[in-house]
Structures are given as structure tokens and as C-alpha cells.
Amino acid sequence: MNDKLYNNRAWWLILPMLLLVAFSAIIPLMTVVNYSVQDVFDAHTRFFTGTEWFRETLNDPALQAALLRQFAFSLTVLAIEVPLGISIALLMPRKGWQASAVLILVTMPLLIPWNVVGSIWQIFTRGDIGLMGWGLRELGYGYNITRSAADAWGTIILMDVWHWTPLIALLCYSGLRAIPDAYYQAARIDRASRWAVFRYIQLPKLTNVLVIGVLLRFMHSFMIYAEPFVLTGGGPGSSTTFLSQTLTTMAIGQQDLGPSAAFSIIYFLIILLVCWIFYTAIMNLQKDKQNKGA
Amino acid sequence: MTRSMPTTPDAVRKQAAAADARRRREARPVSRQWRRRGLMAAYILFVLLPIYWLLNMSFQSNSEILGALTLWPQDFTLEHYTRILTDSSWYMGYVNSIAYVVMNMLISISVALPAAYAFSRYRFIGDKHLFFWLLTNLMAPPAVFLLPYFQLYYTVGLFDTHVAVALAHCLFNIPLAVWILEGFMSGVPKEIDETAFIDGYSFPRFFVKIFIPMISSGIGVTLFFLFMFSWVELLLASTLTSTGAQPIGSVMTQTKGASGIDWGTLSAAGVLTILPGIIVVYFVRNHIAKGFALGRT
Numbered sequence: 001m002n003d004k005l006y007n008n009r010a011w012w013l014i015l016p017m018l019l020l021v022a023f024s025a026i027i028p029l030m031t032v033v034n035y036s037v038q039d040v041f042d043a044h045t046r047f048f049t050g051t052e053w054f055r056e057t058l059n060d061p062a063l064q065a066a067l068l069r070q071f072a073f074s075l076t077v078l079a080i081e082v083p084l085g086i087s088i089a090l091l092m093p094r095k096g097w098q099a100s101a102v103l104i105l106v107t108m109p110l111l112i113p114w115n116v117v118g119s120i121w122q123i124f125t126r127g128d129i130g131l132m133g134w135g136l137r138e139l140g141y142g143y144n145i146t147r148s149a150a151d152a153w154g155t156i157i158l159m160d161v162w163h164w165t166p167l168i169a170l171l172c173y174s175g176l177r178a179i180p181d182a183y184y185q186a187a188r189i190d191r192a193s194r195w196a197v198f199r200y201i202q203l204p205k206l207t208n209v210l211v212i213g214v215l216l217r218f219m220h221s222f223m224i225y226a227e228p229f230v231l232t233g234g235g236p237g238s239s240t241t242f243l244s245q246t247l248t249t250m251a252i253g254q255q256d257l258g259p260s261a262a263f264s265i266i267y268f269l270i271i272l273l274v275c276w277i278f279y280t281a282i283m284n285l286q287k288d289k290q291n292k293g294a
Numbered sequence: 295m296t297r298s299m300p301t302t303p304d305a306v307r308k309q310a311a312a313a314d315a316r317r318r319r320e321a322r323p324v325s326r327q328w329r330r331r332g333l334m335a336a337y338i339l340f341v342l343l344p345i346y347w348l349l350n351m352s353f354q355s356n357s358e359i360l361g362a363l364t365l366w367p368q369d370f371t372l373e374h375y376t377r378i379l380t381d382s383s384w385y386m387g388y389v390n391s392i393a394y395v396v397m398n399m400l401i402s403i404s405v406a407l408p409a410a411y412a413f414s415r416y417r418f419i420g421d422k423h424l425f426f427w428l429l430t431n432l433m434a435p436p437a438v439f440l441l442p443y444f445q446l447y448y449t450v451g452l453f454d455t456h457v458a459v460a461l462a463h464c465l466f467n468i469p470l471a472v473w474i475l476e477g478f479m480s481g482v483p484k485e486i487d488e489t490a491f492i493d494g495y496s497f498p499r500f501f502v503k504i505f506i507p508m509i510s511s512g513i514g515v516t517l518f519f520l521f522m523f524s525w526v527e528l529l530l531a532s533t534l535t536s537t538g539a540q541p542i543g544s545v546m547t548q549t550k551g552a553s554g555i556d557w558g559t560l561s562a563a564g565v566l567t568i569l570p571g572i573i574v575v576y577f578v579r580n581h582i583a584k585g586f587a588l589g590r591t
Contacts, residue, residue: 004415004416004417005415005416005417006416006417006418007416007417007418008418008419009418010412010415010416010418011412011418011419013408013411014409014412014413014424016405016408016409017405017408017409017472018409018424020401020405020461020468021428021431021464021465021468021469023461024439024443024462024464024465025431025434025465027442027446028439028442028443028446029439029442031441031442031445032438032441032442035441087333088334088337091330091333091337092334093334100579100580102334103575103582104572104575104576104579105338105341105342106337106338107575107582108341108345108571108572108575109341110522110526111522111525111526111568111570111571111572111574111575112564112567112571113525113526113527113543113567114526114543115528115543115546115547116543116546116564116567119546119560119561120344120345120348120564121344123344123347123348123351123557123560123561124343124344124347124348128360128363129351129359129360129363129557130347131343131363131365132343132344134363162340162341162344166341170582174582189311191311219432219433222435223435223436223437225436225437225529226529226543230547243435243437244435244436244529245437247437247440248437248440248529251437251440251441252440252441257441260441261441264438265438267435267437268434268435271430271433271434271435272430274433275429275430
């Protein structure tokens, strides 16, 4: 809509929100920037180090490995969850009590605190007391997430699929519900195949919600912390230590303020870049839509 | 014979299509609907299995858990639940969590409503950049803000209070609320505002009396999302508290006793963290389908 009024007094409506978000975003971010260029010994002794921490961080093999793992994890998870979420959305019933029941059941994993998700899967996959761990062993597979990196990876991905596919499914479900019945009737008259209906009616209507879904999923998977921390503790070795965990160990555990601040900024910039790409994509989509509508 | 014979090629095709559609409609339900239901049931099973296991564990005594693997509780016990509900260090965890979640919801929605209105109705200097900046806060990894938050809230004397966590969660919840509400507000025609102003409504009165009731379902959905993200976040919440306002999530991590982890109590606590979510979903179930598109379909 381009008929918005131009009025700078709208700033007054935004002001309270701005102050609050600034308090919880800008001040802390400035602290991080401050640490990233200094070497702090104690409250009174500090040296300006310039870009030294940044260079050190970018060349640290442990951090590079964590970054690669992070990208591998996020992309794998997206590749599984997006198609699965779309198919679930297509399968979900639309009417009656089943619709409500399925909706509540599907939403459930989203509302469980993240560390509890970790605990649930820890209990579920343990070899001695867990259904899945015990079951896999009974079937003759030597399943052990504390020993085998592959098992740990598989379990974390399965957990993430369990936890977050509902988000994509619900987004798509709401997108599908917005398609008028007339479209389907027209398709039936044209004797469109099931695939054609999906490709030319349902998918175009889903692009908007899918962009939101992929964006949310990307950033949440990129910040994942509590679930793998509880489930595997980052192990075996460091095979499932993702960026957030590396960062918290550095900042809280080892108190390496300078490097961890530099790392924070790099981490944030990566997310910012991806976010900007998506934001531009969303804006362009909306523009296209308006042009078509006009 | 009631149906007249078609006379043009076009009519022939149409009739054939109609007959075909009828035949397909009759043939489809049996096989395809059952396949649909089967697949859906398989997915629901996948969702429920870990939760069922948690429930199963929570009703077993610890000796049974560590003894043989049983698919349902052999001797059903409520000891873990009674322990949680009678021990103040446990149940206060729930009280604390709910306290900061509710506080955060109130703060976020009250500042986000006017801001979202401004974004949906007016253009002003820097509006696009501001909106983008807001979204970047939604993306900010909590791990980045961990240390500065700790120092900031410690300095202003808010450490270990509910307010600290509620304010910290504003970082991602306010942008989210503005984003969702803006979508719903843009769906309300501008003529309504104009008519109300011509009728002599002042802005605050119009906003509270007319506009807010019009987007009430949007507000409901927003509150649901605010609840969800504040309830599930734990990294910030546990860093900013020690004993006075400790959320249930970090109480749970302390179940390691001398004899190893207390699996039964851990499971029971887990089950109790799922319940509030289910209650909230139940209330918004009819709006959720629309709401998840964030007003943008």
C-alpha cells in the first residue's frame, strides 16, 4: 500500500518501543564492541588492541570448525524440514474435531522449553532407559551417542526435525487455508493432476509463508544452544559443538572477553547478512504482489 | 434418458470431464484417504512417542526406571509429582517462569501496539531502516548478549529479578510483536481510521475503543507467540537469575544428586512444563491457522 500518510509525528508512537529495545539491544551491543577492541586485565588496566582479536578469531581452527558444523547443521535441517513440513501441511485435515486435535498435537513440540526438549530426547535415546536407544540396540545396532559422532549427529537432527517441523507445517497449513475453493474447482474442471494442483495453485500461494518459515528456521537453527547442550554436551569430542556453545564456553567458561566479543560480532554479522538477503526477498515479493494487484 | 446428447465438440469435452471428475471423486476416497490418514497418523506417532516416554518415566519409581525397561508403569506412582508440588525450590521455578513470561507479554504488547500502528499507517523518516533494525534484533543470537546482559543488569541492580528476564526477552519479543501486529493492522482498511477521526474521536480513544477490538484476534495470536518464545527461551533466563527468580528450566538441570540423575523427577518436571503450552494452544486453536501466517497470506 503506497497511500500511507507521510507524518513524522508517528515517531512518538514508536518512541516507547524504541527506548526499550535500545536498552536491551544497543547498550549490550556497544559493550561487546568495546571488549572486542581491547585487552582487559582488570577494572583499571586495559589496552587497545585494534583488530587483533578479530584476526585471532578468524584464524582459530576450532572456531572455523564450529562455523562449518553450524552451516552443515542448518542446511541439513532446512533440507529435511521444509519438504516434510509442506507434506504434513497437505495431509492435515481441514474440518471437524480432527482438525483441532491434529493442530494441537502438531503444535505441542513448539511449546516445550528448549532444554526440556533436550531432556526428553536424552531420556528417549539413552541405551539403558530410553525407548529408542534400547529399541535400536535390540535390533542389533550398536547405537551410542556418547561414543559415535554419527549417532550424535543423527540424533540431534532427528530431534530438531521433531521440534521444528511443526513450525513449517503450521505456516504452510495457514497458507493453504487461505486458498479459495474456486481454485480447486477450476483445477478439477481442467482435469489438473495432483502434482499440477500443487505446483501451480498451492506452491505459489505458499511462497510468502515459506519465506517467513525458512527465515525463522534458519536463524533459530543458527543459534541452537540448549538442545544439543543437554543431549550431547557438544560431544563426543567436539563433533556437535555449534557456534552458540563455543561462544558461551569462551565467554562464561574461560572469561576470554576480547576474543569472545570479536567472535560475537562476527557471528552477529553473518546472521545479519542472511537476514538482509531474506528481508530484501520479502520486500520484493510484496512489491510484485502489489504490482499484480494494481 | 434424461441427459441430452452433446452437439458441439466443446460440450462433448465438458461432459467427458464432468464424468471423469465424478468417477475420480468416487474412486478416490477409499484408497487415497486411508493413505493420507496413515501418513498423518505416522507423523503424529513420531511426535507423541518421545512425549509418551517422558510420561511413562514420570509415573515410575526410580528403581523401576533403572531396573528393567517397561513400556508402561508397572507400579504406578505419583511420588515425583508430589515432590515437585510440595518442595518450594521446585514449584517456585514454575511460578518464576510464569511471572516473567506474563510480565514480558504485558510490556511487549503495550509498546508494540502503537509502534505497529505507526508502521502500518504512516511513512516517516527512517521507517524502513528502523523496521529492518527491529528484525535484526529478532535474529540476534542470545549467546552474543549473554555477558553484556549479565553486566548490565548487575550494574543497574536488577540481577536475579523477574523484571530482568522480562526486559531481556523484550529483545526478540518486541520486534516479533511489531512484525505480527503490523501484518494484522495492515489488513484493516484505512477508511475506518478516517471515519472515526471525522466523527470526532481523539486518537487514544479511537485506538482503544475501535481499533483494538477490530484486531483482537491478531492480538490473541501475538500474545500466543510472545508466550511461546518467552516460555521456551532459557539461556538468557538462567544467566540473569541465581536463586530468587530461577526459571524451571534451570531448576531442572540441578537434579544431579549423589546417586546420579533423578530421572523420575526430571521427567515429571518436564511433563509439567508441557502443560501450560497445551492449555494456551487449546485456547487459540481456532485462530492459530490464520495467525501462523502472521496476517500475511
